[in-house]
Amino acid sequence: xxxxxxxxxxxxxxxxxxxYISAEWIDALAARHGRTVNWKAILLGATFQAAELKSPVxxxxxxxxxMLDFERSARFAGVPLKxxxxxxxxxxxxxxxxxxxxxxxxxxxxQWARLCLRAYFARGVNIGDAAQLRALAxxxxxxxxxxxxxxxxxxxxxxxKAENEAAIAAGVFGAPFFVVDGEPFWGNDRRPQIxxxxxxxxx
Amino acid sequence: xxxxxxxxxxxxxxxxxxxYISAEWIDALAARHGRTVNWKAILLGATFQAAELKSPVxxxxxxxxxMLDFERSARFAGVPLKxxxxxxxxxxxxxxxxxxxxxxxxxxxxQWARLCLRAYFARGVNIGDAAQLRALAxxxxxxxxxxxxxxxxxxxxxxxKAENEAAIAAGVFGAPFFVVDGEPFWGNDRRPQIxxxxxxxxx
Numbered sequence: 001x002x003x004x005x006x007x008x009x010x011x012x013x014x015x016x017x018x019x020y021i022s023a024e025w026i027d028a029l030a031a032r033h034g035r036t037v038n039w040k041a042i043l044l045g046a047t048f049q050a051a052e053l054k055s056p057v058x059x060x061x062x063x064x065x066x067m068l069d070f071e072r073s074a075r076f077a078g079v080p081l082k083x084x085x086x087x088x089x090x091x092x093x094x095x096x097x098x099x100x101x102x103x104x105x106x107x108x109x110x111q112w113a114r115l116c117l118r119a120y121f122a123r124g125v126n127i128g129d130a131a132q133l134r135a136l137a138x139x140x141x142x143x144x145x146x147x148x149x150x151x152x153x154x155x156x157x158x159x160x161k162a163e164n165e166a167a168i169a170a171g172v173f174g175a176p177f178f179v180v181d182g183e184p185f186w187g188n189d190r191r192p193q194i195x196x197x198x199x200x201x202x203x
Numbered sequence: 204x205x206x207x208x209x210x211x212x213x214x215x216x217x218x219x220x221x222x223y224i225s226a227e228w229i230d231a232l233a234a235r236h237g238r239t240v241n242w243k244a245i246l247l248g249a250t251f252q253a254a255e256l257k258s259p260v261x262x263x264x265x266x267x268x269x270m271l272d273f274e275r276s277a278r279f280a281g282v283p284l285k286x287x288x289x290x291x292x293x294x295x296x297x298x299x300x301x302x303x304x305x306x307x308x309x310x311x312x313x314q315w316a317r318l319c320l321r322a323y324f325a326r327g328v329n330i331g332d333a334a335q336l337r338a339l340a341x342x343x344x345x346x347x348x349x350x351x352x353x354x355x356x357x358x359x360x361x362x363x364k365a366e367n368e369a370a371i372a373a374g375v376f377g378a379p380f381f382v383v384d385g386e387p388f389w390g391n392d393r394r395p396q397i398x399x400x401x402x403x404x405x406x
Contacts (some may be wrong), residue, residue, distance in 0.1 A: 051264040061254040061376050065387055075406050076396050117274050173264050184268055189392040193279050 007028040007036045008194075009179040011172050012113070013044040014091035017070040017081060018188040020117040024079045025191065027110070031161060033198040039102075039110050041095040044088075044175055051173035055088060072091040073188060080122040089120075089128030096156035097147050099139065099163060115140055210239045211397075212382040215316070216247040217294035217330060218282050220273040220284060221391040223320040225379040227282045228394065230313070236401040242305075242313050244298040247291075247307040247378055249367040254376035258291060276391060292323075293329030300350050302342065318343055322377060337338035 010026050012019035021107045023039075030037045050071060056064075057063040066082055071105055074081030102109035119125035126132050134144030150156050167177075171184055178185040178194060183202070185194050197203060213229050215222035226242075234242045251257060260266040268287055277284030295317045305312035320337055322328035329335050336354075337347030353359050370380075374387055381388040381397060386405070388397050399406060 051266065052262055059255055059376075061374065062256065065374065065389060068387070069389070072396065074406070076399065087353070171264065171268065173262075173268070184271070186268060186272070187392070191389070192395065193275065196279065203275070 004180060007038045009038050009040060010168075011040045011042050011175055011177040012117075012165055013042055013175045014094045014113070014116055014120065015088040016044060017083065017121060018073065019176040020081065020121045021074050021077050021079050022178075022188045022191070023114060023117055025077065026176075026178070029191075029195060029198070031143040032154060035198065039098075039106070039113060040163060040167065041113065041160070042099040042164050042167045042172065042175065043092060043095060043160070046161075047168055047173050047175075050168040053173060057088065065080075074121075077188070080118075082122065084120055084124050084126065086126050086128065089126060091128060092157075093130065093133055093147075093151035094127050096153075096160050097142070097149040099159045100150045101158050112142075156158060168195065206371065207370060209384055210241045212241050212243060212373075212399075214243045214245050214370055214378055214380040215320075216320055216378045217297045217316070217323065218291040219247060219378040220235050220324060221323045222275065222379040223284065224277050224280050225391045226317060228280065229381070232394075232398060232401070238266075242309070242316060242318065243366060243370065244301040244363070244392050245367050245370045245375065245378065246295060247300060249377075250365075250371055253371040256376060260291065262383075265340055270330050277324075280391075281298065282319075285325065285327065287323055287327050289329050289331065289396075290341070293362075294331060295363060296333065296336055296350075296354035297330050298356040300336075300345070302362045303353045304345075306406050315343060315345075315352070330371065384385055 004092055008026070008030050010022070012023060027037050044055065070083055071081055095110075096141050098109050098113055101112050116127050116136060118134075120127045125135065127135065128149065137147030138144045170179065174186050176186075176188055178190065180194060180197055181202070183197065185197075211229070211233050213225070215226060230240050246257065251396045259269050273286055274284055298317075301312050301316055304315050319330050319337060320335075323330045328337065328339065333351065337351055340350030373382065377389050379389075379391055380394065383397060383400055384405070386400065388400075
């Protein structure tokens with residue numbers, strides 16, 4: 001048995017406000033406990049379908065509460081969030097670029113994820129729109145045309161599909177979804193439980 | 204404008220593990236901030252139907268996670284919980300008795316609610332079973348026959364129906380559901396946000 005602390009798996013979708021909030025705290029929390037984080041971009045549409053679920057915002061009454069709770073939960077966490085006019089959006093292009101980058105440098109892929117999440121949730125940039133995503137890729141130093149070539153490439157389409165299937169096989173049915181030492185935690189609101197787990201182990 | 208702190212509305216269903224956990228902390232938390240709590244027994248079946256939702260345990264993949272999370276969240280809160288073999292169950296009888304008691308003495312109604320919730324979630328007593336619920340009513344000092352007369356009485360059937368409708372009108376779509384100063388909080392995991400609200404006001 002290895003005594004090395006294992007990495008935390010962090011599944012997110014670029015269109016999930018709760019995943020965005022978590023993306024702002026998970027690495028710092030992990031680092032305080034000598035852990036690392038494996039970020040995994042997925043499409044919630046795929047995991048919802050596999051689990052026969054729908055987005056909470058697909059139900060009008062739950063949507064109304066959720067829209068309030070997204071922003072309140074962000075304020076509670078000290079994270080800037082203003083719900084974008086276009087929501088939810090298709091995020092496969094940003095996710096394919098994430099996996100393209102992740103194969104070269106996991107840290108750079110995280111930077112891309114943070115850039116896109118902050119652009120969408122804090123500045124209202126529609127990252128589901130090809131032109132706006134190309135512009136972000138320019139800012140990032142990847143280049144808009146290079147990014148577009150990635151998201152149109154069958155290699156990265158299939159890679160994202162495979163990552164979705166791996167997430168579903170791992171029991172992921174929502175986002176954010178964390179796996180710590182084999183233990184699943186669903187939701188930004190499981191942060192206190194994850195903290196206790198990292199501090200004191202299984203409970 | 205009144206300067207008196209307003210009561211917190213606490214909606215629960217007798218078959219909700221998260222509502223049970225919340226029932227164990229909400230009054231003490233409120234009291235620390237000079238607040239009182241209005242307990243409101245409802246049927247999740249009615250609110251789910253109104254919001255076109257289903258129970259999380261109606262979805263096999265979500266159910267598997269939920270069964271783990273119910274007990275883990277209870278341990279996290281320091282509340283004894285062992286998921287009962289029969290789950291979920293019909294809870295209209297316990298709820299009708301709750302409203303019968305609430306009309307006479309709100310504190311006694313809370314005691315009944317706590318007795319039933321603890322019996323079901325900590326000791327495996329099936330409170331959906333008439334004989335077991337009659338026995339609880341005996342222990343409670345109400346009497347088994349008296350309790351059965353209440354839950355078979357049209358008056359209390361209609362009262363529970365009216366309370367469900369009032370909850371739906373108030374935007375309740377799950378349990379536990381809290382309303383603090385008009386602000387809705389859904390879920391046992393909103394406890395930290397409720398605490399901050401009570402300590403420092405709206406955020």
